[in-house]
Amino acid sequence: MGNTLYKRLIHEFNSPENVLKASENQLQRVNTLSSRILTGILHHTAALSRAKKELDLILSNHIQIVTLTDAAYPALLKQIPDPPPFLTYLGILDNTAPSISVIGSRTATAYGLSTSENLSYKLAINGFQIVSGLARGIDTMAHKGALKANGKTIAVMGSGLNKIYPRENQGLFQAIAETGTVFSEFRINTHPLPSNFPIRNRIIAGLSCGSIVVEAARRSGSLITARLAGEYNREVFAVPGSITSKKSEGTHSLLKQGAKLVETEMDVMDELHHFVHKKRETRPATPLKPTTHHEKFKQHPSLMMNFLDPYPVHIDVLIEKSGMDSSQVTSQLLDLELEGKVTRHQGNYYSISEEYH
DSSP states (O other), rough: OOOHHHHHHHHHHSSSHHHHHOOOHHHSTTTOOOOOHHHHOOOOOTHHHHHHHHHHHHHTTOOOEETTTTTTHHHHHHHSSSSSSSSEEEEOOOOOSSSEEEOOOOOOOOHHHHHHHHHHHHHHHHTOOEOOOTTHHHHHHHHHHHTTOOOOOEEEOOOOSSSSSSSSGGGHHHHHHSSSEEESSSOTTOOOOTTHHHHHHHHHHHHHHHHEEEEOSSSSSSHHHHHHHHTOOOOEEEEOTTTTTTHHHHHHHHHHHHOOOOOEEEEEEEHHTTTTTOOOSSSSOOOOOOOHHHHHHOOOOGGGGGOOOOOEEEEEHHHHTTTTHHHHHHHHHHHHTTTTEEEEETTEEEEEEEEEE
């Protein structure tokens, strides 16, 4: 049974219990009900043992459930054509604060990563819950920005809650579960199959009053989320990037199609002013500092590429970000320049060569 049909049955019968108690004549009044599904509902007792087994597994792992008929079910998500019949979750449900999704590339540039973190930080300070997908890159920095603001963030998983993906985000998963919410519509031991992520994206769009695409290539899952947000009559925002960067081709395409351009958090707040609450009175936010990978970088010098962008960056910034001394950074940049991966500009500025964007 698909989620759209599930929503229609709930609308017709008010609860799952009433659907399962309905007679064949009552069920036949639902026009889109196939004979196979009708038979399945009428003989549903065979499925109860499987459902109970999954429920016991959920409860034994201290995971909570919110269903489509619960008052606590996210109101905006309930409005989409195919909301999940239920969501398993860890953390705290907060339907009082507006939610906005911040999404983008898993292989983002340093510009994209810092923009995602900064935007999320400032929007969280102003009362927005930051929704994202816990993926590498833009998603990770969106969650971290909200947490540094001591704000709330929502992670929507493309796997079950017992299968954290990617594995390196286990600590981030726990941090979100303590102060925000981690959602999944999948059985708790579901693996992160590629087919799950487009399904997951509709929840990210559905939870949010708007979606911000920070950085996305022309073919990107983030564009699916943005398209769904538009279909749900939610605002779509995009952060512009370099015209030479392939990582921003998708965001530029959105801007051409009418997405709202975002330079600062005020561009978002001006558009969504009717959702904006007063700033939360909480302990002070943690000041943002550049994210560094000192030890990892020393072991793997090729990671210098992680600190470079299509936009020229001064060598002093690269020294600060990498944690290495100037002679080491200069040596690495020279090697990359000789390989054609890095372009040197006047004034000791460096950027990734166009063919390596």
